[in-house]
Amino acid sequence: MHNGAMQALYDGDLPYFRFTHFPEDGVQSHAVFTRHGGVSPAPFDSLNLSVSVPDSRDNVYANRARAYGIFGRDTGSVVHAHLVHGADVAQVTRADDGTWRAHFDGLITDEPGCALTMNYADCAPIFIYDPARRAIGLGHAGWQGAVRDLPGALVRAMQAAFGSRPADLLAAVGPSIGPCCYEVGEPVVGQVRARFSGAASLLHDNGGPRPHFDLPGANRQRLLDAGVRQIQMSGICTACRTDLFFSHRAEKGTTGRFGVIFMLS
Numbered sequence: 001m002h003n004g005a006m007q008a009l010y011d012g013d014l015p016y017f018r019f020t021h022f023p024e025d026g027v028q029s030h031a032v033f034t035r036h037g038g039v040s041p042a043p044f045d046s047l048n049l050s051v052s053v054p055d056s057r058d059n060v061y062a063n064r065a066r067a068y069g070i071f072g073r074d075t076g077s078v079v080h081a082h083l084v085h086g087a088d089v090a091q092v093t094r095a096d097d098g099t100w101r102a103h104f105d106g107l108i109t110d111e112p113g114c115a116l117t118m119n120y121a122d123c124a125p126i127f128i129y130d131p132a133r134r135a136i137g138l139g140h141a142g143w144q145g146a147v148r149d150l151p152g153a154l155v156r157a158m159q160a161a162f163g164s165r166p167a168d169l170l171a172a173v174g175p176s177i178g179p180c181c182y183e184v185g186e187p188v189v190g191q192v193r194a195r196f197s198g199a200a201s202l203l204h205d206n207g208g209p210r211p212h213f214d215l216p217g218a219n220r221q222r223l224l225d226a227g228v229r230q231i232q233m234s235g236i237c238t239a240c241r242t243d244l245f246f247s248h249r250a251e252k253g254t255t256g257r258f259g260v261i262f263m264l265s
């Protein structure tokens with residue numbers, strides 16, 4: 001599969017995607033894993049990377065060894081985050097390897113060798129690469145993260161910590177639930193109307209009684225508002241593509257979490 005934004009690759013029998021506008025410059029490496037290539041049984045089949053769902057820890061650790069192993073890493077040599085749908089961002093280093101940063105939905109680093117990971121099932125992965133400052137940021141933004149402006153918080157944290165200039169940044173928004181599938185009610189509608197100046201364009205009338213929220217579009221808007229101009233969108237809806245990704249909504253809460261890794265060489 002190659003939809004322009006993301007290129008499908010394989011490491012042995014493990015499929016993953018990379019964003020095509022992130023240069024293969026030897027500075028950063030990244031992968032968006034799918035649900036395939038792991039050892040977990042249904043409903044976590046098969047590359048579930050999260051211990052927050054009732055899959056066995058042995059399976060999750062075996063899956064992490066397979067996934068992070070494409071870059072020579074394992075669960076103890078990457079930085080994890082305990083996600084809470086907030087907008088707080090932590091700066092991390094290799095001293096954080098194997099640990100879980102609690103209550104952060106954004107991680108940033110400029111330390112060579114540092115690898116950031118997060119897990120998703122409908123919320124959007126946010127990647128930010130600063131080729132000028134050789135720094136990276138990774139985020140997790142569902143509707144709450146979009147409303148609270150996690151993408152903008154990531155950009156501002158990189159400006160403060162590394163002197164990043166928004167015009168230099170390359171951003172990418174990974175697979176998430178799309179406006180095709182994300183019917184919402186309150187409090188989402190009220191929060192989006194209160195917190196987005198362009199709310200009308202983010203709440204789509206699909207002909208039903210309730211609007212559909214454009215989560216990837218909302219995250220893109222937050223990045224634009226923070227001054228980022230180079231943004232690549234995956235164009236993939238997790239709820240449409242449960243053949244490829246886990247979807248909390250489409251699978252009614254009983255599913256796994258796919259993962260991403262973003263690291264500096």
Ligand SMILES: [Zn+2]
Pocket residue numbers: 177178179180181182237238239240241
């Ligand atoms: Zn969809």
